Amino acid sequence: MKRLMFMLSVLLLFSSQNVFADEEISHNTFDYGDPVFLETVNMLSMEEHGTHDYASCSVKQVYYQEVAGMFQQGMTKDEIIDYYLKNQGVQALNAPPKEGFNLTLWALPFTALFLFSFFIFLFIKKWKRNAAKGLSTGSANLDEMEEELYASLIDKERKKYL
CATH class of the missing domain: 1.20.5 (Single alpha-helices involved in coiled-coils or other helix-helix interfaces)
Structure with a gap:
């Protein structure tokens, strides 16, 4: 019985590691150098972290991952910008839109x-x-x-x- 429990726990442990490995593989397969992706990300203010270095700024990494996930879900650039405008307002953009006031x-x-x-x-x-x-x-x-x-x-x- 103890062996069976031990085997099941080991099997569960290895299977959970494979799930995380699959997420890492899908996370790494997105092309962060895509011009449309970069254009979209550069339009976002990222809570004033937009000018920080990607490697050392956790906020910028979160934004990059969110936008990459949205692109993988099939959202377009305009839909992503609209999503951030609805959630954060005009402050979400680096530059306000050139219309109206x-x-x-x-x-x-x-x-x-x-x-x-x-x-x-x-x-x-x-x-x-x-x-x-x-x-x-x-x-x-x-x-x-x-x-x-x-x-x-x-x-x-x-x-x-x-």
Whole structure:
């Protein structure tokens, strides 16, 4: 009886190891270098672990295994992205989608920079025009009497120091 129990436990032990070995084989058969897989995984933020090294980051390894499992189940790239968007929201993506309010947020800084540059250009152009008008009209409108007055003041000051 003891032998039978021992044999059954050994048999159960070996059969369970084969199950785990089969999982390892199926896990290792997925091509992690597939361009569609890499594109999908690179779109995910992975809870801010997306830039970490795969070998040392357990969170990134879990995401890779989840996405690989989804591909093996027959899900497409868009279905996987939708799954993460439903579960985690827009924070699941590295970059928000360029539609709706997010599109406004993408375009607003460039529009503001363009408008600011345009108004600075107009201000400088107007400033130059007014400066050029001020110099030409200011010297042309002096009367002869003012010129004589300035000339006499200059002569008087010059005679003081000679």
